[in-house]
Amino acid sequence: MDNILLVWDIDGTLIKSHGSGRKALDKAFFQVYGIEDAFLDIDMAGRIDAAIVGDALKKHRVELKEEFFIIYKEILKEVVKIKESVEVLPGIREILENAVKYKKIHHVLGTGNMIDGARIKLSSHELNSYFPTGGFGDQLMERWEVIKMAIEEGERHYNTKYEKENIYIVGDTPRDIECAKILGTKSIAVATGNYEYEVLKEHEPDYIFHDLLETKGFFHLL
Structure with a gap:
């Protein structure tokens, strides 16, 4: 793997x-x-x-x-x-905890939140430890540029060069799917945000879930 x-x-x-x-x-x-x-x-x-x-x-x-x-x-x-004010979405904690078993699965953040805002939100449920680095929205740039930054930071932190087919952008909006297409990576859409499943499906993500409760299915696609 x-x-x-x-x-x-x-x-x-x-x-x-x-x-x-x-x-x-x-x-x-x-x-x-x-x-x-x-x-x-x-x-x-x-x-x-x-x-x-x-x-x-x-x-x-x-x-x-x-x-x-x-x-x-x-x-x-x-x-x-x-x-x-903040709740962890279905399946997330299970995925993050189980992924620890797989030494070759690495996590970074790719978010429009400024770095301090991102860390504050995740601190409410002690999720920061799973995400050592990432790309953030402190500077005015395109969303795909933030994701590109996240990938580069991940490669530096984990000291590895990822093949594009092994990079998955996980998000709940059409913008996340678009970023994956621009960068030539895979996209995993999840309908737990403001966009319904059928709307996200129209944007043709590589994979799509109603939510991430089906953790076995999530790991299987990886």
Whole structure:
């Protein structure tokens, strides 16, 4: 068995955060700019935090202030302390725990979340230890560039060069599937986010699941 790299999205794939990120962004924006519900009509699914915040700044015609992200992170820490704010999605913990048995299955994050936001969300259920590195949404770039960064960071961390057919992008949005096609890797779509199974299927992922409760099936495809 060759080395396999799984590149994981966070929101809607690993966890359901019930809008924790949006709540924290809204609260931080209000504290800094005095504008309520600043992110109400802004699309977030599968997008980069830097782009999402940029859309809000443009929409409300304000300039970025350095303290915004500092305040956002502090608020997010408080939001995720609420027990019901973040839940691990079906099958995820079982997959991560069982994958430890397979020394050649490696994990990284490939997320639109900025690195601190990603780590804060995953810390609520102690998931960070499974993901030593990854690509994140701190800088304004295309989603596929974040995934490319995740793969490169994974290769550095695990000291291995992965064949493209052994790299799997795991996500819950059409953007994740698109990234895999751009980069020539495999895609695993999971309908545990905002997109229904049939909608994701239309985008022709390599593999698709309603959820990841069928852990045997997941490992079988690898």
